[in-house]
Structures are given as C-alpha cells and as structure tokens.
Amino acid sequence: MQLKHFLQFNDFCREEYEYLFERTRWIKQEFKQYRQYWPLSDRTLAMIFDKNSTRTRLSFEAGMHQLGGAAIYLSTRDTQLGRGEPVEDAARVISRMVDLIMIRTYEHDIIKRFAENSRVPIINGLTDEYHPCQIMSDIFTYIEYRGSIEGKTIAWIGDSNNMCNTWLQAAEIFNFKVQVSTPPGYDINPERIGLSGTTHYEKFANPHKAVIGADLVTTDVWTSMGFESEAEQRKNDFAEFCVDEEMMSLAKSNALFMHCLPAHRGEEVSTEVLDGPQSVVWDEAENRLHTQKALMEYLLLGKLDAGS
Ligand code: CP
Numbered sequence: 491m492q493l494k495h496f497l498q499f500n501d502f503c504r505e506e507y508e509y510l511f512e513r514t515r516w517i518k519q520e521f522k523q524y525r526q527y528w529p530l531s532d533r534t535l536a537m538i539f540d541k542n543s544t545r546t547r548l549s550f551e552a553g554m555h556q557l558g559g560a561a562i563y564l565s566t567r568d569t570q571l572g573r574g575e576p577v578e579d580a581a582r583v584i585s586r587m588v589d590l591i592m593i594r595t596y597e598h599d600i601i602k603r604f605a606e607n608s609r610v611p612i613i614n615g616l617t618d619e620y621h622p623c624q625i626m627s628d629i630f631t632y633i634e635y636r637g638s639i640e641g642k643t644i645a646w647i648g649d650s651n652n653m654c655n656t657w658l659q660a661a662e663i664f665n666f667k668v669q670v671s672t673p674p675g676y677d678i679n680p681e682r683i684g685l686s687g688t689t690h691y692e693k694f695a696n697p698h699k700a701v702i703g704a705d706l707v708t709t710d711v712w713t714s715m716g717f718e719s720e721a722e723q724r725k726n727d728f729a730e731f732c733v734d735e736e737m738m739s740l741a742k743s744n745a746l747f748m749h750c751l752p753a754h755r756g757e758e759v760s761t762e763v764l765d766g767p768q769s770v771v772w773d774e775a776e777n778r779l780h781t782q783k784a785l786m787e788y789l790l791l792g793k794l795d796a797g798s
C-alpha cells in the first residue's frame with residue numbers, strides 16, 4: 491500500500507472524505523452499540539506532543555484502543571527531542587517501531603520534515619498553521635445536523651489561526667464559502683496556505699456583517715498555543731470579536747455554533763452562545779473520536795468494503 495500522510499486538509503480529496511465520513515458513521519454506530527471492532531489489533535500509534543492537549547490525546551489514545559491497537563504518549567519534554575535530537579533522526583527511529591505517528595507541534599515545517607523521514611503514516615494533531623483532524627470532525631458534525639455542507643456559508647470570527655486556515659482549505663474541497671472577520675493586523679494570508687487563487691472566502695472588517703446569512707458561526711481562542719506572550723495585547727485587539735447572542739441573531743435562524751475547544755467564556759464566545767441551543771460543541775468534540783478512528787483505519791488498511 492502506498493504511504494499516505496495527513497499533514498493538511500488538502501492532502502485528501504473530496505472522494506476520500508466522503509469515504510471517511512461513511513466509515514465514521516458505521517464506526518460510530520458500532521461503538522454506540524458496544525460492538526467490538528478490532529481491525530488494528532497489534533498495531534501501535536505513537537503520539538508526540540510538543541503542546542498541551544486534552545481532546546486530541548484522548549481521542550487518539552481511546553480511538554486506537556477501541557480499534558484493538560495500542561497508543562504510546564511521547565512528550566518532547568521527556569524524550570530526546572527536547573534535548574535537541576534532530577527531527578529527521580527521531581522520525582527514522584520512531585517509525586521503525588510503530589505503525590502510525592500523530593504529532594502536535596509548532597511550525598508546519600517540523601511535521602513535514604518528520605514525514606519526509608518516516609516509514610509510516612504521519613497525522614497532524616495541530617501545528618501553528620493547521621488543525622485538519624478538528625475540521626474533519628467539524629464538517630462531519632455539520633453534516634450530521636444539517637446534511638451536505640456544499641454551498642453553505644460559514645462565518646469565521648476572530649484570529650486567522652490554524653483553525654481558520656484549515657476551514658479555508660476545506661472550503662475549496664467541499665465547495666462552501668467562508669466569511670472571515672479578523673481584527674486589523676490579524677489578517678488571513680491565503681498565499682501562505684497555498685490558496686492564492688481561492689474564491690471561497692470573503693473578508694469583513696465588521697464581525698457583525700460577517701455572520702449575516704451564515705449557516706454556521708465558528709470561532710476559536712484569541713491566543714493560540716505558542717503565542718502566549720501576545721495574550722494581553724490580543725485581549726484588547728479582539729475585544730469587539732466576541733460571538734454573543736446579538737451576533738448570532740444576525741446569522742440564519744437555524745445556524746449552528748462551533749468551537750474546537752477549549753473555550754474562554756466571556757472572551758471569544760459568550761456563555762449564552764457556548765451553552766445555548768445553537769451550540770453543537772460537545773458533539774463536535776466527541777466526533778474527534780469517531781472521525782479519527784476512520785482516519786487511522788484508512789491510513790493503515792486502505793479502503794474497506796461497507797460494513798466490514
Ligand atoms: N480541539 C482540540 O484540539 O483540543 P485539545 O487541545 O484539547 O487537543
């Protein structure tokens with residue numbers, strides 16, 4: 491089988507996502523029925539964390555266990571990576587001992603170098619630039635609630651971060667539109683994420699304008715991991731970018747609200763919206779588990795027949 495990595499959202503085509511979502515539905519249903527499904531018995535996943543995590547660690551570790559395999563948690567703090575062992579050497583060694591590797595790190599270049607030296611598939615568990623596993627779960631969640639996302643309008647409010655970049659990549663593949671509103675100085679940079687010619691987004695200086703007509707409103711923390719030194723400045727710069735009930739009322743009446751979590755109530759989202767009737771954040775978080783089980787199965791076993 492050809493070696494395949496999942497480093498950014500556009501590493502897969504639409505047809506592959508349709509397959510993964512089909513598998514996700516089946517895997518989720520089996521899990522909910524307490525039916526054992528162990529296609530990855532004897533397979534091992536290594537998870538390398540350079541940044542904190544709750545959902546990503548848990549969903550990969552539990553997911554691998556539920557598929558019959560094992561997961562090993564490695565942190566740069568207590569491996570030789572934290573003492574300067576080159577990424578290339580670590581990739582060569584780790585990929586001789588396990589079947590699959592998930593990495594959460596800083597610059598995308600690190601994960602690229604890791605993948606170039608790996609014998610096994612690499613999954614991006616978040617970099618400064620992208621968070622593809624999260625967007626896979628978000629789109630799956632949208633489809634569960636509302637059906638196809640094609641032709642829909644997504645409002646992105648806040649920082650032009652890894653989540654925003656990945657939504658923009660997904661818009662190309664699923665053919666939807668992203669209405670982006672970021673504060674001055676925090677503009678999106680489509681060239682940087684290989685989307686110089688994209689027509690799938692529109693920029694709005696005013697966040698209230700960006701949510702008009704939206705089928706889904708989504709946001710994320712004002713300060714992503716790795717940017718903590720800017721946190722105080724960002725609190726000022728993003729003060730007008732809180733998704734609250736007034737802002738939500740400008741979107742379509744059946745609009746959903748998503749947030750990858752962890753959330754800061756009273757900053758990027760109000761308590762009323764996060765805990766309100768339009769919010770689907772808990773399903774969005776749970777679906778990390780099911781979508782990533784389909785992803786790991788696909789990377790290790792390729793396409794399987796339905797219901798097997
Ligand atoms: N959404 C997400 O990736 O959460 P964690 O940082 O907890 O993994």
Ligand code: NVA
Pocket residue numbers: 616651652653710711713714715750751752
């Ligand atoms: N944009 C956030 C997402 C956390 C899951 C970060 O990178 O910290």
